[in-house]
Amino acid sequence: MRVFLRGLALLVLLVPLSNPALSETADRERAPLVAMDNRPAPDFALKNLDGETVTLRQYRGRVVVVNFWATWCPPCRAEMPSMQRAWEVYKDKGIVLLGVDIGETDDRVFQFMADLGLDFPVVLDTDSKVTNAWPVKGLPTTVVVDPKGRMAFRAIGARKWDDAGIIKQLMGLF
Amino acid sequence: MPKQKPPVNRISRRRVPVAALMAVATIVLPARAQSPPPSQATYQVEQGRARIVLAPLPHDVVRAFYIGRGFEKPFVEQLVRQGCVYRLDVGNVAEAPDKAPLSLDLTHWKIRIVDGFQPMPLKDRWLARFKEQGMAEPQRIALRWATFPNQQTFYAGDYNWGMMVLSQPPGTVFDLEIRWRDASHDKTHRLEGMKCASF
Numbered sequence: 001m002r003v004f005l006r007g008l009a010l011l012v013l014l015v016p017l018s019n020p021a022l023s024e025t026a027d028r029e030r031a032p033l034v035a036m037d038n039r040p041a042p043d044f045a046l047k048n049l050d051g052e053t054v055t056l057r058q059y060r061g062r063v064v065v066v067n068f069w070a071t072w073c074p075p076c077r078a079e080m081p082s083m084q085r086a087w088e089v090y091k092d093k094g095i096v097l098l099g100v101d102i103g104e105t106d107d108r109v110f111q112f113m114a115d116l117g118l119d120f121p122v123v124l125d126t127d128s129k130v131t132n133a134w135p136v137k138g139l140p141t142t143v144v145v146d147p148k149g150r151m152a153f154r155a156i157g158a159r160k161w162d163d164a165g166i167i168k169q170l171m172g173l174f
Numbered sequence: 175m176p177k178q179k180p181p182v183n184r185i186s187r188r189r190v191p192v193a194a195l196m197a198v199a200t201i202v203l204p205a206r207a208q209s210p211p212p213s214q215a216t217y218q219v220e221q222g223r224a225r226i227v228l229a230p231l232p233h234d235v236v237r238a239f240y241i242g243r244g245f246e247k248p249f250v251e252q253l254v255r256q257g258c259v260y261r262l263d264v265g266n267v268a269e270a271p272d273k274a275p276l277s278l279d280l281t282h283w284k285i286r287i288v289d290g291f292q293p294m295p296l297k298d299r300w301l302a303r304f305k306e307q308g309m310a311e312p313q314r315i316a317l318r319w320a321t322f323p324n325q326q327t328f329y330a331g332d333y334n335w336g337m338m339v340l341s342q343p344p345g346t347v348f349d350l351e352i353r354w355r356d357a358s359h360d361k362t363h364r365l366e367g368m369k370c371a372s373f
Contacts, residue, residue: 031331032270070319072242075335103315128315137323138334156326157265157333 029160033153042133046123079158086161087120227263230371243316258340258370265333274357297321345372
């Protein structure tokens with residue numbers, strides 16, 4: 001039964017890839033981030049995969065790329081490798097990639113991160129109440145918070161987070 | 175209806191690569207589910223900044239998604255046998271520095287099965303019904319986020335995927351009147367002869 005369910009889950013992840021619509025996703029991913037109105041980002045306190053509490057405020061002074069996602073969402077999965085690459089290169093330059101998983105267990109998210117070799121910070125919004133306070137209607141949605149804690153940019157749908165144009169936008173916030 | 179001629183106006187109906195779908199299904203599914211899925215037409219509208227794609231989801235994909243999210247099997251089978259699940263993919267295909275928005279409001283979309291056009295059943299209705307039926311919160315959260323939002327605004331490069339659930343049995347044929355707003359212009363298009371996935 002477990003094998004059957006695992007197979008079905010894999011099918012869910014793979015079937016959308018057979019759709020011609022996805023072939024255009026690569027172009028979409030290079031689109032620049034959309035400027036927001038610099039409203040203060042809602043703070044939160046959520047558990048990470050180690051059970052530790054993480055707040056948005058603790059990252060004040062850095063650029064925080066807050067990515068709302070779920071493991072079942074194909075575009076979310078598509079952008080994860082580029083998020084990891086951006087994290088590896090820019091974490092020491094003041095940019096934080098922070099994933100906010102919605103409505104899933106730590107076991108499921110941990111397995112997903114391990115399967116894809118991801119180690120950027122992720123927190124769990126199990127009841128989606130934190131996400132409800134943010135300008136998020138679908139997944140993935142990403143909001144970039146500037147060093148002063150203001151919402152500076154956002155993207156709906158996957159992006160290539162290590163794209164030179166996007167990195168330039170992020171670095172421009174310092 | 176707007177009279178201005180849009181820069182792009184392409185409506186298409188095309189086949190999903192069924193062979194690829196079958197290949198994947200053959201690899202990951204046990205024998206019980208290996209019967210080939212029926213051919214599924216997708217419906218696509220490209221006009222101005224809008225790219226709107228609707229594709230009926232095969233039953234095994236629907237089952238896989240909902241079982242994977244912890245839904246009870248009876249609920250999933252009821253959904254497969256009495257529902258009609260589509261994937262809706264909407265994007266603003268304009269390129270930067272275009273700053274005009276594309277807006278979608280599904281409360282203005284209408285469906286016609288036999289008689290006149292009626293409002294589409296939206297996620298609020300499903301969530302309220304399932305809450306009454308005692309569905310657990312984690313499943314309602316999954317349903318909420320997997321279903322396309324009622325309203326959403328997209329700027330250049332933005333896109334979203336989501337499910338759209340219609341309360342119609344497999345194989346139902348229907349017409350769909352879709353609406354969106356491209357910058358300050360209201361747009362309408364009627365997709366005729368759409369079909370729910372059949373067994």
